[in-house]
Amino acid sequence: GQSLEQPSEVTAVEGAIVQINCTYQTSGFYGLSWYQQHDGGAPTFLSYNALDGLEETGRFSSFLSRSDSYGYLLLQELQMKDSASYFCAVSPTGANNLFFGTGTRLTVIP
């Protein structure tokens, strides 16, 4: 089976940098994805790591270390609109669905 653990809540100041961690236990997966979800909204794709290392997409970066069973999402130059829930997710080997983590609620304060 799979389990992905994230901190339940994180608070950060506008303009700052925040890192949201994801530690996982899984028998195998294709890659680690990150999704953003505002209250009442659809999960929106942010980033995907198939290989170890850092992927950068604008203000968002994501990192994966398979040897450490660990990944993170890095948000830079935080804006108020970044207040949302963030989920890491894996695609288990042999499957096409996503298995989601517990989610982290990010609150950006002025």
Place this chain on the structure above:
Amino acid sequence: GAGVSQTPSNKVTEKGKYVELRCDPISGHTALYWYRQSLGQGPEFLIYFQGTGAADDSGLPNDRFFAVRPEGSVSTLKIQRTERGDSAVYLCASSSGTSGGSDTQYFGPGTRLTVL
């Protein structure tokens, strides 16, 4: 359309009733997924279609849940004899279907189902 659409956005029903939830995927996407999300939790996988066939229905909780995609585009999730525990947001996602487990999935806004 530009994105995944779902109807209705909200559905309130009584315990024991039958409901249908509809999903229109992104045009050209052959893969379609249904998930269920309870408050404060991540989405949980229900069923995956590749084309018209249900390629993986391992996430369906019991035989009250059924989904179809007869023409390989629009899908309907059907729930019989609804129970209060079925109350959740039902999310649909689609992807190109070209990269298997590495496909990026694009989600719709969901249908909030409330069973009284």
